[in-house]
Amino acid sequence: MANQLTDQDVLKLAKLSRLIIKSEELEMFKKDINEVLDFVSMLDEVEVEEVKPTNQVTGLQNVTRADETIDYHYSVDLFLNASKFDNGYLVVPKIIDEN
């Protein structure tokens, strides 16, 4: 643990996160992320062999309910929050390149 991320690593991370980092922000993010990774590296000291990971604390499993339709009258409001919509459809920029 506690690898130091390089500029390239941070840019790759930004890409994976669907974020664009400005060149003047790069140094700051690199420093901050490295400091946090350095801080959490203290976990190296803890022995965890055979310990089961915890995903959730309730112990609830397979919580289900009857598969019934519930009327929802505000579909229009959902569309009002969208960037662009037309006739009950969400309009998005093109996904498949013509070539």
Place this chain on the structure above:
Amino acid sequence: MKWTDFSTIEDLVQSIKTGQISVISIVEEVFKRIQQTRDFQVLLEDFEQEALKQAKIIDDKVRLKQPLGRLAGIPFMVKDNFLTFSQKTTAASHMLEKFIAPYQATSVNKLIGEDAILVGKANLDAYAHGSSTENSDFFTTKNPYDKNRVPGGSSGGSAAAVALNLVPFALGTDTGGSIRLPASFCNQVGLKPSYGLVSRSGVVAMASSLDCIGPITKNVQDNALILDIIADQDQLDSTTIKRDKTGYLIDSNSQRMVEKAKIGVISDYLIDGIDQKVKTNFLAKVELLKQAGFQVEDISIPLIKYALAVYYIICPAEISSNLSRYDGLRYGYHQAGADNIETSVEMSRSKGFGQEAKRRIMIGTYVLSSGYYDAYYKKAQQVRTKLINSFTELFKSYDFLVGPTVPTLPFKIGEKKSDPVEMYLTDVMTVSANLVGIPAISLPAGMIDGLPTGFQVMANIASDKQLLAFSSKIEELLK
């Protein structure tokens, strides 16, 4: 008589129901106070017209002797990460600056169902990422006791609203201390219930295995009343747990249960990184508990020093996952001008998210990425298991564990803003309760140099009722 003269919400409701005080006069007083305290920058939205209309309806019901809810005419606020139907819900982020909620949080429905009146929405750190409200994309709320200092966060607006007597209670969210910390910094009672006790439906998600919803109030009795109303299983949140059959109100029965409570003082919190004045004050309060006849012993949880590191892996991991839904297309900030979908998403996210959200998304993406997953994320989940086991073991011998809520007094605005790790350390005493899922409360513990400090009590999972009963027994003692 003004509503602020009543010592509990229950008393105020009684006077409303018997027509001794009109709801209109209460709501007018609320908005007068909101105007007088604008400098503190507590609210993101307020709803004066709607609230006055609601007040009139309830006054009419009183006159016509119609049935009224348990919170008839009580004004309240919620942190602006609670969805309130057809109103703005920004989470204090540019991303959701124009977002109009198409449905309403279950907890808000329950309060309004009891005739409480929503008067406004309180400031927070954007997406609840922070400990001071300085990460709000709009403005920083000021501490009611010192305008140069932070109110704590991320539910800083909610805590300041109660402290400034704008409302008798407000809801907040607590992922790593975000209710207890501002409650401590603003001298109020703040409860993080057991994980799953209050539905998360309709609350902007931060870290889903840690997020809890709870009340910030002036006293423990009010806190128990609000919890009693909002705690319930919910079909819209499959992680909700069963409520206590006897409810959460404080009664002679529950008080008797905690009379001989055995208390463990978490000594690990008193070693380093704590302000000496906070420590001295805390130990003086522990002495008072001993004098009151409680059995008090020092305990140690060696793993607790790793809790914050576990938190700062699991929390960003879950944040990066939850915030991946923001594509700028279905809702949220949209940056026009991209000619393909990938660029469109990237441009919208880069403009819509603030620095702290970006930082946490990237850390989360890193610890979840192939090659680092086992070393960071899985490791943190394993240490989380060990931490849970430590607490479970302790609760076999102790009813409650106590410590300070925050290691410092309210800090100055700007003091920690440039150093994320320094800011994260503010949560060092609160994150464990979230990782373990147990209920924890911050109680006012007197003033140091004119600034508030908090006393934290934790109880075993699903022992929220006992926690509140014990808290009500000791709250006067601690003040």
